[in-house]
Amino acid sequence: MSEAKTTIAADAVAIETAPSKPRAKAGKKKAGSGASGTAIMLVGLVLLFLGWALAVKYLDVPSYILPSPVAVWHALWSGLAVSPTSPLGYYLPLWGTLKNAFIGLAIGSGLGLTLGSLMAESRVIEKLLMPYAFALQSLPKVAIAPLVVIWFGFGDGSKIAIAALLAFFPMLINSFTGLRSVEPERIDLMRSLSASRFETYRIVKLPNAAPYIFAGLDMAVVYALLGTIVAEFLGAQQGMGVVITQAQAVTDVAGVFAALVILGAMGILLHGIVRGMEARIVHWGDRGRK
């Protein structure tokens, strides 16, 4: 049990302080695009699984250290090929985890955007809050998780709280940075029109910061999921974290792997949803910059 905990916690410690830059879209299609890119990816995947299966078979790796891909597939299938309401399947725990992660994401990123906006607009609020933001940011937030469980209990509250805490910082830093990075000519334009502060925020600063905010959201989504799982490790009735700890308790390593595969797929899916939203909303891309 402690092994799984340490791994996740170590990941969480690595959360960066620096705001992630909006992706540069130029040159995206240069390498590995289209059919040939997909083919390269598939060949790599096949080689990985082949190497894995052969290594397990011929190097005599015990299945409680590294199960074979086939064993993982069986575990995965037994969790997927059941009725959605079955307590043995992945559907109920996954739903529970995603729901809490999503509520935490909404609260955390909403607060991050709000406070980031206030800090970007007011030097006083910036001076007041920035030291705390950095202090909290440098703290490995997963280490606060046991405290959060004491405050919010073993129910959904502690999962939502930790997810919100982890989602908060990338949104705070990125929205602050994005809102401050507006071109001075655009501010001059709004000033020359006697625009109010709120009009300038809504019409110029917020859309200008959108690529930064989406980059923050992209991180926040993954962190919210991470936070929820960590909270579930500490104690929960249901959730993917519980699925992992239960499989671990009976040394069902294939079951742990299968649950990780599900979580990995969720991460990719959520990332894809955020990218899709960004492409729709920030349709002007980098073309708006000089």
Added chain:
Amino acid sequence: MAALAQTQTIEPSAGPARDLIRIRNLEKTYSDGSVHALANINLDIKEGEFVCVVGPSGCGKSTLLRILAGLDDYDSGTVTLDGTPITGPSRDVGVVFQAANLLPWLTVRENVALPLRVGGKQKGQAEDIDRLLDVAGLKDFGHRYPYELSGGMQQRAGICRALVRSPRVLLMDEPFGALDALTRERMNLELQRIWQASRKTVMLITHSISEAIFLADRVVVMSARPGRVIRELEVPIPRPRSNDSIISHPSYPALAKEIRGLLNAQGDE
């Protein structure tokens, strides 16, 4: 064009037009005290007049424009618009920025309509956006985004935006500086056409001597920093002017030579 002319704010009365903008003993030093930007500027601009300001880089001509736009303050002197001191941005002043400065997340039409959406519910005339876009040759591009337009079209949209509140004064800060030479000549023709239709009072800043002579009723030459007005030259070439008629006019070579001489004496351009 004819429709635009109806919205002009002055009666086309006979006799000399009165001064709309008056600048007296204007001084400006940037707040850290290191740059003396403008020194004792005196300049009058008549209602309906087209004035071009030329001067070496960094001579404070942009600062002068920003003061008239109400975007920068000044240290001493008086600057009045129709007798009222300029203390901040005004509905009577439209600004055309360098490089169009359109917002990429708004369509061309939304960009042009922006001045009508913001700045409170001040009373004032509003131009018909469709008519403005039509005059600027952008009728079919209203629903496009700025990045789908050429640089020249973007700047025409920028001019439409500056005109949409029907200001009395149009301030233009090197509006065509980022365009290639051919597009620039075409834009000068377009601007002359729009100006003749609307008869706004215009102050345009430029680096180009030929552009200044082509567009201006009067060319104002400024000195290197600290900026002073060193010469004002009337351009006696009749309108409408074309790129050909301008260089073949007998007064063109002397004018261009004089302006170039004044600028060269400043050790720039």
